[in-house]
Amino acid sequence: MDKLEVAGQSRQSQQHLYAPGHSGCPGCGPSNALIQVCDTLGKDIIVVNATGCMEITSSQYPQTAWRVPYIHSLFQNAPAVASGVAAALKAQGNNHTKVVVIAGDGSTYDIGFGSLSGMLERGDNVLYVCYDNQLYANTGVQKSGATPYGAATTTTVVGSVHKGKETERKPISEIVAAHGVQYVASASIAYYADLQMKLKKAKAVNGPSFVVIDAPCCLGAGFDGGITMKVSKMSVQSRLWFLYEIENGQYKLNFNPANPKPVKEVLELQKRFKHLDSAQTEHIQRQANLNYEELVRKCSIGAPVQGQQPAKPAEQPKA
Numbered sequence: 081m082d083k084l085e086v087a088g089q090s091r092q093s094q095q096h097l098y099a100p101g102h103s104g105c106p107g108c109g110p111s112n113a114l115i116q117v118c119d120t121l122g123k124d125i126i127v128v129n130a131t132g133c134m135e136i137t138s139s140q141y142p143q144t145a146w147r148v149p150y151i152h153s154l155f156q157n158a159p160a161v162a163s164g165v166a167a168a169l170k171a172q173g174n175n176h177t178k179v180v181v182i183a184g185d186g187s188t189y190d191i192g193f194g195s196l197s198g199m200l201e202r203g204d205n206v207l208y209v210c211y212d213n214q215l216y217a218n219t220g221v222q223k224s225g226a227t228p229y230g231a232a233t234t235t236t237v238v239g240s241v242h243k244g245k246e247t248e249r250k251p252i253s254e255i256v257a258a259h260g261v262q263y264v265a266s267a268s269i270a271y272y273a274d275l276q277m278k279l280k281k282a283k284a285v286n287g288p289s290f291v292v293i294d295a296p297c298c299l300g301a302g303f304d305g306g307i308t309m310k311v312s313k314m315s316v317q318s319r320l321w322f323l324y325e326i327e328n329g330q331y332k333l334n335f336n337p338a339n340p341k342p343v344k345e346v347l348e349l350q351k352r353f354k355h356l357d358s359a360q361t362e363h364i365q366r367q368a369n370l371n372y373e374e375l376v377r378k379c380s381i382g383a384p385v386q387g388q389q390p391a392k393p394a395e396q397p398k399a
């Protein structure tokens with residue numbers, strides 16, 4: 081336990097495995113995700129981190145926020161590095177240490193996707209965690225394949241012709257599940273118990289598993305860092321983001337807001353959407369409704385995803 085002296089008082093603080101003192105923005109959603117991920121997964125992990133904000137702000141030599149073994153890799157190849165680490169652990173007879181990729185959406189959806197796809201197809205024993213802040217934060221807020229329709233970024237500008245991003249987000253969970261992955265989950269930093277449950281399940285898989293976490297970027301999306309949790313929570317409550325699992329091809333919706341909020345309420349909190357006209361807002365609302373209906377349909381059918389492979393039993397860690 082850390083002992084902190086605060087205004088003459090002493091208090092104990094929990095020692096997080098992702099330490100305070102990193103240089104993420106106050107209210108940084110991804111930094112919060114890392115605290116929750118590391119504390120849930122525990123010390124017996126090796127993190128392979130792709131280039132991005134969470135690498136830059138956590139590990140500037142000679143300092144580090146990581147209290148677990150950590151390798152920084154290139155933007156495009158963290159899964160390949162993780163596969164190598166997993167193979168080395170296997171060769172050593174180590175069947176308890178979990179290799180965990182931590183990467184942003186730019187790395188996951190776009191530039192590292194080929195490497196991720198290969199890792200999934202080979203069935204390597206790696207837990208892949210994507211903190212999804214819906215943009216390339218580190219290089220100055222460019223759009224990624226996870227950027228939602230209508231959002232302004234430095235590469236989806238707003239002017240007389242263009243009004244922000246003109247295409248939808250890639251359905252990354254479905255794309256990953258289509259590789260025959262045993263466990264895929266979508267979570268949010270604002271729902272800790274749900275996130276913990278998913279990380280534990282993903283860790284227990286003997287093979288590839290995937291968890292994508294909604295982790296809003298206050299700087300890139302344009303809101304005060306004091307409301308990061310509110311933004312993520314309202315995204316779930318307005319069906320712009322879903323808490324669900326795809327386990328052995330079976331879909332399960334973990335949280336279904338009884339009275340969903342209009343998307344307008346969460347869009348209005350973010351400067352990246354301030355230019356939206358009513359047609360664009362209506363488009364986003366319609367798409368949220370359609371996405372929900374599609375997800376509910378998949379949950380009720382429970383149809384295996386195409387190409388699904390039979391589940392492997394989880395390996396028991398050595399005592």
Ligand SMILES: Cc1ncc(C[n+]2csc(CCOP(=O)(O)OP(=O)(O)O)c2C)c(N)n1
Binds near residue numbers: 188
């Ligand atoms: C092959 C390659 N292309 C581009 C870059 C430049 N680059 C470094 S980090 C980054 C954005 C990272 O975005 P994301 O994965 O979403 O993480 P975030 O910064 O949002 O945390 C880019 C474009 C690079 N390092 N390597």
